[in-house]
Amino acid sequence: MRDETIHPDPVGFPMIWVQELGLYVHCLPVTKVQFEYFLSDARDGHFDPAWYESIRQLNPRISPRRIWSRNYWNAFLTGILPGEAERYAAWNGDGYHLLDSSEWQSFFRAVRGKSPSLLDDLGISERLGPRPRELFQTIGRAVDDVWEETREVGRDSPEKIGLAERLLLRLGVMEWVSLRNGQGLRWGGLGEPHPNFCGNLFAPECGEVVLPGDPERQRLAPFGFRLAFDPR
Amino acid sequence: MFEFLRRILSGRPVPEPENKINTLSSSMLPTANVLEILAEPGHGKTSFLWGLTFMLRKLGLVWPDYLCWSPQSDTNQVIKAYHDAMNRREVPAPTLQENICRLELRLKGMERWGDRRLILEDGWDSVFPSERNANVKKREIDWGSPACWLLSLPDLEGFDAQDLDNRLDTLLRARQASARFLLARPLRLIITLTKADRMNLPRNLRQYLKLDPLAAMVTAEKELFDPELGPDSRGLAPGHPSIQFDERAVREYLGKLLQVHEEISDWLGSTLTGRLLARRAAQQHVTLRFCLVSATGADLRSDSHLQIPWSPRRVLDPFFWSLEPEML
Numbered sequence: 001m002r003d004e005t006i007h008p009d010p011v012g013f014p015m016i017w018v019q020e021l022g023l024y025v026h027c028l029p030v031t032k033v034q035f036e037y038f039l040s041d042a043r044d045g046h047f048d049p050a051w052y053e054s055i056r057q058l059n060p061r062i063s064p065r066r067i068w069s070r071n072y073w074n075a076f077l078t079g080i081l082p083g084e085a086e087r088y089a090a091w092n093g094d095g096y097h098l099l100d101s102s103e104w105q106s107f108f109r110a111v112r113g114k115s116p117s118l119l120d121d122l123g124i125s126e127r128l129g130p131r132p133r134e135l136f137q138t139i140g141r142a143v144d145d146v147w148e149e150t151r152e153v154g155r156d157s158p159e160k161i162g163l164a165e166r167l168l169l170r171l172g173v174m175e176w177v178s179l180r181n182g183q184g185l186r187w188g189g190l191g192e193p194h195p196n197f198c199g200n201l202f203a204p205e206c207g208e209v210v211l212p213g214d215p216e217r218q219r220l221a222p223f224g225f226r227l228a229f230d231p232r
Numbered sequence: 233m234f235e236f237l238r239r240i241l242s243g244r245p246v247p248e249p250e251n252k253i254n255t256l257s258s259s260m261l262p263t264a265n266v267l268e269i270l271a272e273p274g275h276g277k278t279s280f281l282w283g284l285t286f287m288l289r290k291l292g293l294v295w296p297d298y299l300c301w302s303p304q305s306d307t308n309q310v311i312k313a314y315h316d317a318m319n320r321r322e323v324p325a326p327t328l329q330e331n332i333c334r335l336e337l338r339l340k341g342m343e344r345w346g347d348r349r350l351i352l353e354d355g356w357d358s359v360f361p362s363e364r365n366a367n368v369k370k371r372e373i374d375w376g377s378p379a380c381w382l383l384s385l386p387d388l389e390g391f392d393a394q395d396l397d398n399r400l401d402t403l404l405r406a407r408q409a410s411a412r413f414l415l416a417r418p419l420r421l422i423i424t425l426t427k428a429d430r431m432n433l434p435r436n437l438r439q440y441l442k443l444d445p446l447a448a449m450v451t452a453e454k455e456l457f458d459p460e461l462g463p464d465s466r467g468l469a470p471g472h473p474s475i476q477f478d479e480r481a482v483r484e485y486l487g488k489l490l491q492v493h494e495e496i497s498d499w500l501g502s503t504l505t506g507r508l509l510a511r512r513a514a515q516q517h518v519t520l521r522f523c524l525v526s527a528t529g530a531d532l533r534s535d536s537h538l539q540i541p542w543s544p545r546r547v548l549d550p551f552f553w554s555l556e557p558e559m560l
Contacts, residue, residue, distance in 0.1 A: 152436040153495045199430030199531030201545055203442045212539045220532060220539055
């Protein structure tokens with residue numbers, strides 16, 4: 001474990017050190033609040049107000065205080081194309097990139113089965129500014145509530161939520177990941193959105209990569225992303 | 233019913249299904265299974281039929297001697313049209329009266345059940361017609377066969393507690409008004425909850441849908457032939473040991489089917505809607521079985537098209553129930 005297990009991204013949102021990857025990875029998918037810093041800084045005409053309006057039509061914006069278990073996915077920036085997400089990554093600085101499918105799956109394997117109390121042990125809340133902290137905590141409470149609402153039939157004692165769920169690798173959004181093979185770069189999705197956001201039976205725990213028909217051009221409401229950061 | 237589960241759990245042999253026929257001579261047709269599918273408009277009947285016929289064709293991947301075809305060229309054309317539309321990632325348009333069709337399928341070489349004929353009908357529903365079809369002459373339903381009643385789970389959320397009870401009452405009255413009512417056995421009703429991918433289900437039920445071994449075999453076949461997947465491919469060839477659906481696997485599947493029925497029953501029983509349904513069914517001596525299905529597997533769509541391939545989940549379950557008179 002590195003001394004700096006938590007690393008804030010350029011706008012103060014937390015990234016966690018993943019030893020198995022040798023990378024920091026965002027603790028949550030990128031939120032609209034994070035992306036708005038980029039929008040206010042973007043100099044080209046692509047990311048204009050009309051662009052953001054079209055994005056918000058696919059997944060409306062919500063203020064952190066109104067977040068609960070039936071709308072927390074509104075906090076995330078989704079409906080984005082992978083090329084646009086790459087431009088956001090570049091704006092964050094050298095070493096930031098979207099995860100590829102094997103990095104995402106390694107991240108999932110690294111955290112599944114672990115307890116979310118690990119985040120408290122790392123003192124994550126104390127290391128965040130007020131806005132990221134409020135978002136991180138309200139989303140965390142919403143996900144805890146979802147976990148409770150979907151308790152298994154016939155189970156009396158609640159099953160504890162895992163770190164993978166708290167980091168929204170499940171119950172979150174679909175996350176763009178790159179797929180590299182001999183024929184070049186393709187884009188796919190990993191994750192498992194809340195079914196009220198997008199009906200699905202995706203199984204990231206089985207390594208199931210979702211391959212949309214036209215990822216470069218077709219905006220898909222549940223598709224967002226998270227970034228990795230290589231400090232070397 | 234419970235005897236069946238006890239036999240599975242205790243390792244005792246499960247009784248042979250009725251009417252198993254292993255060979256087909258020209259003078260002997262396989263036993264006909266009529267699966268009456270009832271649904272209100274918008275509850276997913278056509279999508280379910282697309283998914284069901286798709287998966288019936290795919291069973292050849294796990295049963296080495298299996299064949300699925302129709303002796304009628306019309307049926308073959310209809311099913312080909314279904315599957316072509318699925319390959320284009322289309323979703324069905326609302327069913328029109330003129331689109332009524334009767335599908336007769338021959339299923340040969342099924343593990344456990346041997347050879348069967350399966351008769352399905354698509355089109356507007358004679359128990360729950362849309363307003364547009366309310367005055368159209370009603371099709372006679374074979375009430376002696378198990379009836380598969382499709383109920384859209386997202387729509388159920390908007391129902392009042394009595395709504396579902398009222399609908400069951402409508403169904404039972406339609407049956408009592410039927411000319412075949414007096415000849416029919418007590419009603420066996422397979423309540424099939426559709427569009428389950430869109431619901432925040434209890435985790436064990438969601439896992440049941442996610443980890444459908446028969447859907448996995450279709451995915452494995454698809455990945456095998458997708459050259460672009462490269463090292464990400466997890467494709468498996470037909471007949472691979474991990475996608476066998478042999479006698480033991482079928483028996484385990486049926487045991488799980490029964491367990492899931494009980495879990496759905498418990499889940500619905502925790503609501504007033506579910507308790508009223510169970511009460512009405514018991515009063516009318518109706519045997520209920522519950523299934524969960526998702527015909528498309530996901531609702532990731534834009535315009536009228538899915539953005540990812542169809543991936544039907546557990547759509548064969550109502551059919552498997554209909555093949556098991558002892559379990560019903």
